[in-house]
Amino acid sequence: MDKTLAKGLAVLEALVEGEGSQGVSQIARKLALSKSNTHRLLQTLSVLGYVASSDGKYRLTPKLWVLGADLISRLDVRRIAMPELEKLAEETRETVHLSVLDRDEVVYVEKIDSPQPVRAYTKIGGRAPAYCVATGKALLAFQPQTLIDRVAEHLQAYTSRTITHAQALSRELAEVRALGHAVNRGEWRDELGGIGAPIFDSHGAVIAALGISGPTSRVNATAVARFAPLVRQAARNVSRQMGATLGSSGLPE
Amino acid sequence: MDKTLAKGLAVLEALVEGEGSQGVSQIARKLALSKSNTHRLLQTLSVLGYVASSDGKYRLTPKLWVLGADLISRLDVRRIAMPELEKLAEETRETVHLSVLDRDEVVYVEKIDSPQPVRAYTKIGGRAPAYCVATGKALLAFQPQTLIDRVAEHLQAYTSRTITHAQALSRELAEVRALGHAVNRGEWRDELGGIGAPIFDSHGAVIAALGISGPTSRVNATAVARFAPLVRQAARNVSRQMGATLGSSGLPE
DNA sequence: GGTGGGCGATCCGCATTGTGGGACAGTTGC
DNA sequence: GCAACTGTCCCACAATGCGGATCGCCCACC
Numbered sequence: 001m002d003k004t005l006a007k008g009l010a011v012l013e014a015l016v017e018g019e020g021s022q023g024v025s026q027i028a029r030k031l032a033l034s035k036s037n038t039h040r041l042l043q044t045l046s047v048l049g050y051v052a053s054s055d056g057k058y059r060l061t062p063k064l065w066v067l068g069a070d071l072i073s074r075l076d077v078r079r080i081a082m083p084e085l086e087k088l089a090e091e092t093r094e095t096v097h098l099s100v101l102d103r104d105e106v107v108y109v110e111k112i113d114s115p116q117p118v119r120a121y122t123k124i125g126g127r128a129p130a131y132c133v134a135t136g137k138a139l140l141a142f143q144p145q146t147l148i149d150r151v152a153e154h155l156q157a158y159t160s161r162t163i164t165h166a167q168a169l170s171r172e173l174a175e176v177r178a179l180g181h182a183v184n185r186g187e188w189r190d191e192l193g194g195i196g197a198p199i200f201d202s203h204g205a206v207i208a209a210l211g212i213s214g215p216t217s218r219v220n221a222t223a224v225a226r227f228a229p230l231v232r233q234a235a236r237n238v239s240r241q242m243g244a245t246l247g248s249s250g251l252p253e
Numbered sequence: 254m255d256k257t258l259a260k261g262l263a264v265l266e267a268l269v270e271g272e273g274s275q276g277v278s279q280i281a282r283k284l285a286l287s288k289s290n291t292h293r294l295l296q297t298l299s300v301l302g303y304v305a306s307s308d309g310k311y312r313l314t315p316k317l318w319v320l321g322a323d324l325i326s327r328l329d330v331r332r333i334a335m336p337e338l339e340k341l342a343e344e345t346r347e348t349v350h351l352s353v354l355d356r357d358e359v360v361y362v363e364k365i366d367s368p369q370p371v372r373a374y375t376k377i378g379g380r381a382p383a384y385c386v387a388t389g390k391a392l393l394a395f396q397p398q399t400l401i402d403r404v405a406e407h408l409q410a411y412t413s414r415t416i417t418h419a420q421a422l423s424r425e426l427a428e429v430r431a432l433g434h435a436v437n438r439g440e441w442r443d444e445l446g447g448i449g450a451p452i453f454d455s456h457g458a459v460i461a462a463l464g465i466s467g468p469t470s471r472v473n474a475t476a477v478a479r480f481a482p483l484v485r486q487a488a489r490n491v492s493r494q495m496g497a498t499l500g501s502s503g504l505p506e
Numbered sequence: 507g508g509t510g511g512g513c514g515a516t517c518c519g520c521a522t523t524g525t526g527g528g529a530c531a532g533t534t535g536c
Numbered sequence: 537g538c539a540a541c542t543g544t545c546c547c548a549c550a551a552t553g554c555g556g557a558t559c560g561c562c563c564a565c566c
Contacts, residue, residue, distance in 0.1 A: 001296065001297050001300060002257050002293060002294060002297035002523090002524070003522095003523075003524090003553090004257035004523080004524080004553065005257050005258050005260075005298070005301075006297060006301055007295065008255060008257075009261070009301055009303070012320070013320065016320050019322075022511080023513070023514075024514055024515085025512080025513065025514080028338075030562090034554075034555050034556085036516085036517095036553070036556080037553080037554065037556055039514070039515070039516090040254075040255060041255060041258065042254035043254065043515095044259060045258070047254060047259075048258075048262055048264070056513070056515090057533080058513095061356075062325075062353055062360045063355065064320060064321050064324060065321035065322070065324050065325050065360075066321070067265070067317060067321060068317050068318035068319070068320060068322060069321060069377055069378025070269050070378060071269050071313055071316075072318050101296050102314050102315045102316065102319075103302075103314075107318075107319060112429075124322055124323050125319045125323055126322075135417050142334045151428025197275075197430070215524050240557075254554070256553090257523085257524065257551075257552085257553080264528065276542070276543075277544085278542065286525090287525075288525080288526095288542095288543085288544095289525080289544085289545085290526070292527080292545090296544095309542075309544090326560060369531090392563090482533090507542080507566105508565105509564100509565085509566095510560105510564090510565085511562105511564090511565100512564095513562075514559105514560095514562105514563085515558105515559085515561100516558085516559080517556105517557085517558080517559105517565105518557095519554105519555105520549105520554085520555100521541085521552100522549100522551105522554075523550100523551090523552065523553070523554090524552070524553090525549085525550085525551080525552090526548105527546105527547100527548105528540100528546090528547095529544105529545085529546085530543105530545080531542100531545105532543085532544105533541080533543095534541075534542090534548085534554085535538105535539090535540085536537105536539085536540100
């Protein structure tokens, strides 16, 4: 299982974690590798353009980030969803997210911050357990049962409202499928709630979810009643447009 | 020089390039690797969580992107510069960028699009030759002479106005240092101009540049005279704040 | 000014590691 | 029913990556 590759990627990850530039010994210690091994890995990464060195310290070049940015920009959803996210942000004045599923977690791919002083705080690239947040539940609800079962085996309570029983999760997801949207009432962070809806590609597979988040004080029953249709509509609009973009790759350069 | 690592990263890059999921043989052919070798690399990447497979096809997980996003978010400049970029965008009503240098190219790390219908089109993560664009020249001007010399050896003309002589570049960079800002007059794309200024960290090293871009029709001599001080001021503000943030890592989660 | 311990860089013999050909089952297209 | 693909798996061979040892350097300690 290609240990060299694993070690090399571990070095990259170590460089991402530790900010700024780091020395060979420092990285070697963190990863429990020999100094010479680490040195060679860094040299290779340097040749490949992933890291740069100056006076013995090594730091990441933007290459890794460019690679990731490229990956996401090819993810058509993001480009297509943007206008809808903006509209939703304007309508609701809450923080708006676009999320995708990675194993059993949601990853926030895009967001627009609420203009209000008290707001949900997340960062792009951030993660959360899928079964605890609105967009996550919207995504989970349409996954194969095997994945749902796997998730249901490790339900951990983050707050008093977190779903911790497999049956409860199953019921909740059924409701999501019935309603077309998911709601989170302080299940991940005590004071944070949200509404999410799934986005489908032209084949009918779920590829992402969008939603709003805000303090539970504002995202209450009345807000859910008012905003849920807007969230569903935004997701539907994106889904519809996903089907219509076959080959259009955007503006040049 | 750790060929396995190089091959593994090549596989990742190949997966980024080719959109959607790809097969083993397909990747093997593209990289001129044996099928079994490619297969093992993909398996390793799968174990490490970088790729996921379904019915024999392989695709990237968001992990790579998350890594890159993490990297950039730790780049304090971005967070600190954001408010200044917004202010600049409002003042000039042109597209605003934040760029960093990667070897001899600028990489756009952040941008705010101009509200005007005719506007500079770039994307986050996009690249341009440093010596052809405003933020690039602002960055180059403060690099070690050895790097400048290396860049000056490969001056390629993209438009009729591109700087193609090492001496001319040297003069231009001297002017950038003297004025505190750089100007691009259709040197990269014929109809695109810009103004850029360097951002320094607390040690006085250049770490990024910010600037505005727009159609040459709008970014003319008058506009340069009016906007250059604003761009310089924005960059100065960011530089000043860079020194003031030692250890403040932002809000929790 | 000496000295010890830290650093990064480099070398080289050893064996662990990754290699590619081949075999296999499954699918697609003629 | 054949042929040409695919992805997956196995295994003997040797190329590849490994780590201990060594060197030169810089900084702290006294």
